[in-house]
Amino acid sequence: MGLIRSPESDPILVDFASEIGSVGPVVVRGGGTHWDLGGGSDPAAREVRPPEGIVGIRAEEMTVEARAGTLVSELHEALRPFGQRTSLPESPGSTVGGTLAVGWSGIARLGRGQTRDSVLQVHYVSAEGRLITAGGPTVKNVSGFDMCRLLVGSLGTLGCMADMILRTRPIPEVEVWHRVVDVDPAEVLRRCRTSASILWDGRSTWVLSAGYRADVDSDLRALSELGSLRPDHPPDLPPIRWSRRPSDLFDMSRADAAVGRFVAEIGVGVVHTENPVEPSPPSPGTVALQRRIKDALDPTGRFNPGRRVGGI
Amino acid sequence: MFGTRLRKTRPHAGDDRCVADLVAALGVERVRSDGAARLLASTDASIFRGGAAGPVCFPDSTPQVQACVRIAAVHRRPVVARGAGSGLTGAAAPLGSAVVVSTTRMNRVLEVDVENRTAWVGPGVINLDLTHHLGPHGLHFAPDPSSQQVCTIGGNVANNSGGPHCLAYGVTSAHILAMEVVLSDGEVVMLGGLDAEPAGYDLRGAFIGSEGMFGIATRIAVRLTPDPPAVRTLLLSFADVDSAAATVGAIIAAGLVPAAVEMMDRRCVEAVEDFVHAGYPRDAEAVLLIDVDGMAGGVEAQATKVDEIARGLGGRVRVAADEEERQLLWKGRKSAFGAIARIKPDYYLHDTVVPRGKLVEVLRAIHEIVDRHGLLVLNVFHAGDGNLHPIIAYDSRQPGMSEKVREAGREIIEVSLAAGGVLSGEHGIGVEKRDFMPLMFSDDDLDQQARLRGAFDGLCMMNPGKVLPSPHSCSDITELTEAKGDLWG
Numbered sequence: 001m002g003l004i005r006s007p008e009s010d011p012i013l014v015d016f017a018s019e020i021g022s023v024g025p026v027v028v029r030g031g032g033t034h035w036d037l038g039g040g041s042d043p044a045a046r047e048v049r050p051p052e053g054i055v056g057i058r059a060e061e062m063t064v065e066a067r068a069g070t071l072v073s074e075l076h077e078a079l080r081p082f083g084q085r086t087s088l089p090e091s092p093g094s095t096v097g098g099t100l101a102v103g104w105s106g107i108a109r110l111g112r113g114q115t116r117d118s119v120l121q122v123h124y125v126s127a128e129g130r131l132i133t134a135g136g137p138t139v140k141n142v143s144g145f146d147m148c149r150l151l152v153g154s155l156g157t158l159g160c161m162a163d164m165i166l167r168t169r170p171i172p173e174v175e176v177w178h179r180v181v182d183v184d185p186a187e188v189l190r191r192c193r194t195s196a197s198i199l200w201d202g203r204s205t206w207v208l209s210a211g212y213r214a215d216v217d218s219d220l221r222a223l224s225e226l227g228s229l230r231p232d233h234p235p236d237l238p239p240i241r242w243s244r245r246p247s248d249l250f251d252m253s254r255a256d257a258a259v260g261r262f263v264a265e266i267g268v269g270v271v272h273t274e275n276p277v278e279p280s281p282p283s284p285g286t287v288a289l290q291r292r293i294k295d296a297l298d299p300t301g302r303f304n305p306g307r308r309v310g311g312i
Numbered sequence: 313m314f315g316t317r318l319r320k321t322r323p324h325a326g327d328d329r330c331v332a333d334l335v336a337a338l339g340v341e342r343v344r345s346d347g348a349a350r351l352l353a354s355t356d357a358s359i360f361r362g363g364a365a366g367p368v369c370f371p372d373s374t375p376q377v378q379a380c381v382r383i384a385a386v387h388r389r390p391v392v393a394r395g396a397g398s399g400l401t402g403a404a405a406p407l408g409s410a411v412v413v414s415t416t417r418m419n420r421v422l423e424v425d426v427e428n429r430t431a432w433v434g435p436g437v438i439n440l441d442l443t444h445h446l447g448p449h450g451l452h453f454a455p456d457p458s459s460q461q462v463c464t465i466g467g468n469v470a471n472n473s474g475g476p477h478c479l480a481y482g483v484t485s486a487h488i489l490a491m492e493v494v495l496s497d498g499e500v501v502m503l504g505g506l507d508a509e510p511a512g513y514d515l516r517g518a519f520i521g522s523e524g525m526f527g528i529a530t531r532i533a534v535r536l537t538p539d540p541p542a543v544r545t546l547l548l549s550f551a552d553v554d555s556a557a558a559t560v561g562a563i564i565a566a567g568l569v570p571a572a573v574e575m576m577d578r579r580c581v582e583a584v585e586d587f588v589h590a591g592y593p594r595d596a597e598a599v600l601l602i603d604v605d606g607m608a609g610g611v612e613a614q615a616t617k618v619d620e621i622a623r624g625l626g627g628r629v630r631v632a633a634d635e636e637e638r639q640l641l642w643k644g645r646k647s648a649f650g651a652i653a654r655i656k657p658d659y660y661l662h663d664t665v666v667p668r669g670k671l672v673e674v675l676r677a678i679h680e681i682v683d684r685h686g687l688l689v690l691n692v693f694h695a696g697d698g699n700l701h702p703i704i705a706y707d708s709r710q711p712g713m714s715e716k717v718r719e720a721g722r723e724i725i726e727v728s729l730a731a732g733g734v735l736s737g738e739h740g741i742g743v744e745k746r747d748f749m750p751l752m753f754s755d756d757d758l759d760q761q762a763r764l765r766g767a768f769d770g771l772c773m774m775n776p777g778k779v780l781p782s783p784h785s786c787s788d789i790t791e792l793t794e795a796k797g798d799l800w801g
């Protein structure tokens with residue numbers, strides 16, 4: 001017998017599992033903010049809404065448990081009085097479950113860490129309609145295989161996430177955005193440790209400085225030696241997102257018409273552009289392995305049919 | 313009973329042909345099948361004595377690892393990857409006379425990319441060697457298990473290892489970008505990637521912590537962390553364990569994330585002082601060793617806050633005056649296991665995690681359990697993330713002692729789980745905790761994990777008999793049933 005709380009004892013999770021059921025194509029709809037990612041969902045799939053609401057803030061543990069349908073903005077609002085937040089990016093209307101299913105990190109990844117590293121435990125519904133616990137509630141855990149990491153970024157094709165426990169982080173004492181013109185963004189990355197985000201559009205650099213006041217002040221002095229500095233908001237991000245190695249970003253140029261306007265996340269490697277690019281094809285061995293994982297966890301292909309993850 | 317006693321060191325039937333094939337593929341100097349080599353490869357640093365190695369191979373390239381795996385398949389032998397053998401759960405102890413693939417020759421740092429803060433390393437690179445190698449660049453590999461002088465990056469990946477400084481920086485999974493893996497069918501795949509967000513399922517994440525059961529990592533891309541510009545080390549001492557534990561809870565609750573928060577109780581302090589003279593106070597019931605790091609302002613602010621919290625809870629505070637004192641204090645912490653080994657011939661090192669707010673309660677319960685069994689316990693652990701390491705020191709030659717130690721261990725696991733904790737924080741499951749998995753996971757949960765395992769290794773060839781309890785494990789390898797309780801210590 002298990003010694004930990006079973007998800008079966010939570011009526012909300014049990015209801016969600018019975019809604020998902022064990023037959024027929026289904027797709028869980030979160031905020032719908034990235035609905036067309038991976039090719040969009042098959043219209044024949046039954047749409048199910050995930051449960052909503054914050055289950056518990058454990059500020060003294062620096063963890064929070066929320067239902068998959070909770071808005072990230074709402075979660076962060078509730079955590080703010082405790083001086084905490086999660087690594088999850090906020091975009092208007094996006095849910096916690098949807099954000100994990102997509103798996104992207106926010107523009108402040110340098111400072112706030114990656115979305116995938118923040119997940120401690122997930123309750124999800126398997127293709128057979130069973131409630132499953134992946135991971136555990138503590139901030140450190142290596143009991144069994146890491147199903148949590150697998151679920152992050154799987155676009156709802158392996159299991160339907162119902163609720164999750166996330167690690168939280170302290171909100172820094174100071175967080176300010178500045179814009180600096182004509183500096184080498186690589187120099188900003190090297191010199192300014194408090195940079196939680198460095199965005200570069202080929203000419204201007206936007207820096208989010210975050211940390212203790214004395215450290216931010218010292219970095220801002222260093223920044224002002226590099227170029228002229230003024231308070232600003234982060235730039236609007238063009239719609240298309242690509243993933244590169246961090247050093248590849250420095251080869252980008254505003255003059256390249258194929259790319260169009262871009263905003264690059266320096267030190268991370270994500271680039272936001274106007275124009276789509278062809279992603280490099282995954283290696284055949286990896287495609288076969290992903291296929292086997294999909295077939296093992298969702299043998300009838302009922303979860304989110306039509307949506308393609310990484311070339312399978 | 314304790315020591316190098318093994319169930320079986322005789323060669324397995326059919327060994328000769330298997331060895332001959334391995335020698336033909338790898339060369340005679342890379343295959344050992346003598347008793348001494350098998351004996352060494354049959355155990356790890358745990359007290360599990362049920363392992364029995366078949367031929368031991370020392371490949372130095374990915375194609376050679378592929379050859380080992382393919383030859384093992386032909387001879388219907390399982391394959392067990394082996395790093396330094398410093399694991400504490402029997403995970404590297406081969407069952408079923410497995411072919412052992414030792415990574416000791418794959419120990420080169422292949423490429424350091426300072427600009428991208430990454431490095432490609434062989435799986436056999438020793439953790440501390442990597443960090444030494446990176447020193448001149450002002451970078452390091454953040455996971456720092458207490459065994460870092462011996463354990464390998466491949467072992468760190470397979471166990472998703474932690475260490476004192478993982479409190480602020482995260483465990484191994486947060487520091488691995490990609491790896492090349494040989495699967496059980498001999499195929500080579502690249503999991504993860506060096507770009508910001510590799511497409512597809514996070515196969516990298518799934519592989520990390522798979523304890524050698526998903527495949528053999530043959531090259532690993534690690535993320536490198538810039539060295540902090542400033543570090544301050546504080547030694548807090550307390551008149552009772554409860555106050556020390558409460559201080560840990562209060563530090564976390566205050567929103568501080570020190571780089572490391574380690575606890576030692578009085579018995580452990582005494583053992584360490586007798587051994588390395590690190591300068592810990594012998595009159596304290598518990599000490600906390602804390603690192604705060606980062607830029608000067610943050611270091612100052614955090615140190616001030618820690619000082620205030622500790623004094624408020626009756627602690628005494630000493631700040632390391634210079635790098636020499638800092639190193640000495642940390643040397644004390646890192647030699648704790650060696651120090652304990654001098655007290656009794658055997659020790660059983662546990663590893664569970666509890667919510668940080670429950671440390672006081674669970675430490676008390678552990679003392680109660682150990683006292684009731686008439687055993688001796690020492691505590692030295694990663695208190696900042698609630699990761700307990702109660703160490704039971706004992707002498708296995710005393711009749712009935714090993715059974716008592718195992719029983720106390722089971723009770724410690726139960727109180728940890730009942731407090732909202734988990735089975736393992738960093739050492740993993742291996743054989744040691746395999747049969748405790750149902751305490752934490754339902755049959756359905758374990759079935760999902762077994763399916764993931766099957767997707768990586770449909771042949772059940774990679775380190776079978778670990779992590780997943782029967783009937784979720786592959787039951788077709790008959791000798792695996794050997795891993796029973798009586799093979800401990």
Ligand SMILES: Cc1cc2nc3c(=O)[nH]c(=O)nc-3n(C[C@H](O)[C@H](O)[C@H](O)COP(=O)(O)OP(=O)(O)OC[C@H]3O[C@@H](n4cnc5c(N)ncnc54)[C@H](O)[C@@H]3O)c2cc1C
Binds near residue numbers: 356462463471529
């Ligand atoms: C004194 C002491 C202190 C310790 N302190 C810590 C600590 O602070 N934190 C912590 O997390 N652990 C700690 N450990 C446990 C242990 O050192 C770690 O688990 C370590 O990462 C194991 O590395 P290894 O090279 O010794 O692996 P091994 O013991 O050789 O193997 C461990 C597992 O990894 C697999 N494996 C090894 N290499 C590969 C590969 N290339 N591909 C696939 N699988 C592979 C093996 O099959 C096995 O399942 C400690 C151990 C000791 C003895």
